[in-house]
Amino acid sequence: MSSLHAHTLDVIKLNIALPNGHRLLRNVSLTLEPGEVRALVGESGAGKSMIGKSVLGILPPNVAITEGEILLEGQHLNMMTPPTRRKIVAQSAALIPQDPLTALNPVRKIGPQIIDPLVRIQGWNAREAETRALDLLDRVHIRDPKRVMQSYPHELSGGMRQRVLIAAAFAPSPRLIVADEPTTALDVTVQKQILRLIRELQQETGTAVLFVTHDMGVVAKISQKVTVLFAGKVMEDAPTREVFTNPQHPYTRALIAATPSYADLERPFSPVPASLIADLHAQIAQDDLLYRGGRI
Numbered sequence: 538m539s540s541l542h543a544h545t546l547d548v549i550k551l552n553i554a555l556p557n558g559h560r561l562l563r564n565v566s567l568t569l570e571p572g573e574v575r576a577l578v579g580e581s582g583a584g585k586s587m588i589g590k591s592v593l594g595i596l597p598p599n600v601a602i603t604e605g606e607i608l609l610e611g612q613h614l615n616m617m618t619p620p621t622r623r624k625i626v627a628q629s630a631a632l633i634p635q636d637p638l639t640a641l642n643p644v645r646k647i648g649p650q651i652i653d654p655l656v657r658i659q660g661w662n663a664r665e666a667e668t669r670a671l672d673l674l675d676r677v678h679i680r681d682p683k684r685v686m687q688s689y690p691h692e693l694s695g696g697m698r699q700r701v702l703i704a705a706a707f708a709p710s711p712r713l714i715v716a717d718e719p720t721t722a723l724d725v726t727v728q729k730q731i732l733r734l735i736r737e738l739q740q741e742t743g744t745a746v747l748f749v750t751h752d753m754g755v756v757a758k759i760s761q762k763v764t765v766l767f768a769g770k771v772m773e774d775a776p777t778r779e780v781f782t783n784p785q786h787p788y789t790r791a792l793i794a795a796t797p798s799y800a801d802l803e804r805p806f807s808p809v810p811a812s813l814i815a816d817l818h819a820q821i822a823q824d825d826l827l828y829r830g831g832r833i
């Protein structure tokens with residue numbers, strides 16, 4: 538049952554794996570407080586998206602949760618039947634996806650794509666839903682929301698489409714938003730605007746956000762807490778400020794060193810050293826042996 542003081546999200550020792558037993562997440566734990574932004578950071582393949590997908594119940598068909606728990610506002614998601622789970626997740630969580638083009642249905646106008654879920658899932662009447670959609674399009678700084686509601690996705694720029702998806706995500710007032718690299722598919726100037734917009738709406742609404750990114754610069758701008766991942770394993774979990782001022786794990790230090798700094802253009806930056814990557818993989822192979830032996 539949900540409790541009054543529950544975290545928005547608790548992920549407890551989550552393991553997900555392929556049918557052959559290969560783990561994509563290894564004992565991942567994290568929490569998200571109401572109104573908090575937690576960044577999930579790591580290089581490609583670290584398992585960041587898989588965490589978001591596990592929470593939203595949209596894992597690929599060949600990937601399964603093998604162990605661990607996910608609690609959304611204190612409710613155990615993986616003890617529910619799939620239909621109950623879908624209903625609970627749809628009512629309290631939303632996704633801002635990476636690629637705004639594939640996330641929108643190309644043959645439907647924008648308006649119904651925002652309005653229909655409000656009517657079908659949240660049970661609003663059509664008029665309320667339309668007013669809400671117009672209000673949200675205005676709040677994501679889309680000029681002429683009425684015209685945009687009548688447009689098809691291909692008539693909008695990439696940045697506009699991402700604004701539409703941000704409006705759609707915030708429209709039902711979810712308590713949790715998973716933002717999965719929401720700026721990656723956009724060009725650099727638009728990226729900054731979209732990041733600012735998500736931060737603005739998040740602060741206004743107090744929605745908790747799980748923000749997936751590979752960019753430590755983005756982590757610094759948007760989050761209060763950060764989980765650093767490598768090969769599906771948590772390397773470090775700390776307040777963002779501490780991660781930048783006093784990183785504890787060598788991999789975190791390497792990621793920071795690999796991020797160009799706008800404040801300090803003189804500072805050289807360097808890729809994560811191959812020797813460190815090799816050491817981490819060796820440790821993970823060791824972990825996997827112990828895990829299979831039931832010792833961790």
Ligand SMILES: Nc1ncnc2c1ncn2[C@@H]1O[C@H](COP(=O)(O)OP(=O)(O)OP(=O)(O)O)[C@@H](O)[C@H]1O
Nearest residue numbers: 561579580581582583584585586587588597599751
């Ligand atoms: N459908 C799938 N079937 C099997 N393995 C998959 C599938 N999708 C992803 N993976 C693997 O799962 C691991 C984690 O993937 P995930 O997409 O979560 O990484 P990520 O950290 O989000 O990286 P990226 O920044 O590249 O999206 C990777 O090793 C990836 O190859």
